Amino acid sequence: MxxxxxxxxxxxxxxxxxxxxxxxxxxxxxxxxxxxxxxxxxxxxxxxQNVLSSYHAKVNNSSIGLSVQTYLLVDIAWHKENALDNFLKKIKSIDEVVECYIITGEADALMKIVCKDIPSYEELLFRTLSKIDEIERLKTLMTLSQVKDSKVLPFDYGSN
Known part of the structure; x- marks a missing residue:
């Protein structure tokens, strides 16, 4: 585009x-x-022109009982046939995965996960995500607190 x-x-x-x-x-x-x-x-x-692609209400996670937010680094099992396509198809059906990016560097994908609590996260990790054949390795990055959450993109908007 x-x-x-x-x-x-x-x-x-x-x-x-x-x-x-x-x-x-x-x-x-x-x-x-x-x-x-x-x-x-x-x-x-x-x-x-798809410059403005959508409008959303920003919901405070903890106010509705979703107190755990993590990021997962994912290594994809590339030796499996259609690994990326199959991985993406499975991830898209998991509601707790609210964002997923294909990345470079230490891992192949980065997922943002939102859950009710630690037991819910543990169940998602061990009963759902670890069962995906196309995932070779997972590494959890647990968030402690949020220090910034800007929705305004860093763009030259000119003077106001």
Whole structure:
């Protein structure tokens, strides 16, 4: 996919919506200096170009009883036929795996796992993940606390 040409107004819209996607079109239009109709057209254009790909509510994990967050480094068993495709297919069906990346370096994949508690994580690890034939090795990185969680991408948005 090629890079989309963005003007100063597009950049303002992107930054504002990353900070608060619940902003009304009227408030957004006031902040960027356009009337509501062209503002809405701009947002729709950014959505159609896949610059704005989705809108989500950010849920506080612990407030709904999901207190354990880990990262798993995964070594894939490359000697198995279709190892990557089979691994990805199986991982996509596990709800506790909320993110998965193919990486370089110390491992082949990095997964973010969210669970209720340590016994739930242990059950997921030993009864589900360790049973996936395409996984050769798992290494858990347990999170202790979160020090930053920015949803605003490091991009030159221009001056405000």
């Amino acid at each position: 090629s890079e989309v040409k963005l003007d100063a107004i597009d950049k303002k819209i992107i930054k504002i919506l990353q900070e608060n996607c619940k902003i009304t079109n009227l408030d957004l239009s006031k902040r960027i200096g356009l009337s509501p109709a062209p503002t809405l057209e701009r947002v729709k254009k950014l959505e159609n």
